Amino acid sequence: MKKFYTLIATAVMIAFCGCAGTTPEAEAGVKIEKEVATYKIAPYVSVDEAKAKLAAAGFEVVGSYKPFENGTTLLFTNNAMKAMANKPSRGLAAVGRILVDDERKQISIANPVYFGKAFMQKEYSHATASAELAALEKAFGPCKNSGDKWEFDGLAGYHFMVGMPYYEDMDLVGEGSTADLVAKAQKAKGTTAVVKIGEDRYVAFVELDRRTNGFLKKIGTQNGEILPWAVLIEGGQAKALSAKYIIAISYPAFTMTEFMGIATVPGAVATDIKKIFK
Structure with a gap:
């Protein structure tokens, strides 16, 4: 297989x-x-x-x-x-x-x-x-x-299979001034860090809901450094890698059958992060 x-x-x-x-x-x-x-x-x-x-x-x-x-x-x-x-x-x-x-x-x-x-x-x-x-x-x-x-x-061109996202197909999880988006990330419960990369560029590491985090035990905690979830903040936008992309590239031996076992997770991840940047 x-x-x-x-x-x-x-x-x-x-x-x-x-x-x-x-x-x-x-x-x-x-x-x-x-x-x-x-x-x-x-x-x-x-x-x-x-x-x-x-x-x-x-x-x-x-x-x-x-x-x-x-x-x-x-x-x-x-x-x-x-x-x-x-x-x-x-x-x-x-x-x-x-x-x-x-x-x-x-x-x-x-x-x-x-x-x-x-x-x-x-x-x-x-x-x-x-x-x-x-x-x-x-x-x-x-x-x-x-x-x-x-x-x-x-x-560089990785995606799991036809119809699945590439790196650049990020989820837009928030819009506004970069300063406001950074402030929301810093105030969110469970945020691990907000790192300044450049004048208008930050990476925030945010916590997903406990129920969403449960996917890790299903797919294997050996690659647990996939958490916390990273959000790129730049140009007045907050963007996160699609869960379908980052899970697949972090677990490259993953199969379609295994993906089907966590089918609801990508949507839950995007929903969790969007709450932070409302």
Whole structure:
């Protein structure tokens, strides 16, 4: 089933998107594997130790969130990440995520090469993303690749299947002045962080309703750093990645049958976030 889905997805991406982006060699003279791991798995440390390692590696920890009982997401950034992502529709790439997984006794690092290519697309900087990854691997290593992975050249044009959204098909969840939208995010119950990326560009990390959050246990808490939900605020608009996109790219081994099991979640996510920005 997985092989069949992979073949279909690859054919669709070629037909609709072509060969998206340039190769890593052309971007930075650095060769990477054809398939990129979605996460890097590192030896377990406590939340406080993880925060210390991030700080020592030159990252600023901007937020902490518990996506499930035995896990903690840490959000982090630095000036290079912000500079790379300070472009229209690219701000989501400015903040990285790691999961301190007390249940599995491991650290799961959202791979900045994987998500950087997906979110930055033609504006992706492999030099910046690979430097970020190297710093994380040095701080938390030795690291191994997760079983989740996707072809590097397919990430910029990723979508789950025909009729499903691409990165750019974001949900518009609020409109108004950027200042007002930021204020609403800051006042919302459960907001983890609001990070300034540029003069008129912010990323807010907001909490979904408890009932909506239940999808995580259905699809697997091992990739729990998908929460909290990120909202890009720029140009007087608040925009969030479609749940159909971000869940699929965060769980690339996901099948259509599994998606059907959480069919109501994407709509619930959009409804939850729109409440924040009314």
